[in-house]
Amino acid sequence: MDDEDQGRDHAGEHRFKAFRQAEALIENRRPLDALKVLEPVLEAEPDKSSVQLLAGRAYFHSAQLKHAEQAFTRVLELDPADHYARFVLGRTLQRLGRLVEALGQLRMAWAMNPVPEYQDALSEVNARVRLRES
Secondary structure, X not given: OOHHHHHXXXXXXXXXXXXXXXXXXXXXXXXXXXXXXXXXXXXXXOOOHHHHHHHHHHHHHOOOHHHHHHHHHHHHHHOOOOHHHHHHHHHHHHHOOOHHHHHHHHHHHHHHOOOHHHHHHHHHHHHHHHHHHO
């Protein structure tokens, strides 16, 4: 292994540790700190869906909803079958007041993975859409 390969390995290891630290910070309800830690990882690996998903979660939990929407949309461009990304995109759109768009994403998420959390969100948004229509 030459110096260049060792440098890449070290950088990759540093990004992995930063990613894990950002995950822990989000779990501890510190999304702004998570974004700071995640910033170099996002710059180095902008087309990695797991990085975009984690950034989206941090943006969502820090109420940076437009950034969250962009991150989750990027995840779905990279992996259209990611049901969780569809779910959190739906929740983001819901918080932005774009209920019809949210409903579409939540329906797809639930169809892909019919778990109670997705069903609850879908029912809630469905009810809000019906209220607006009446």
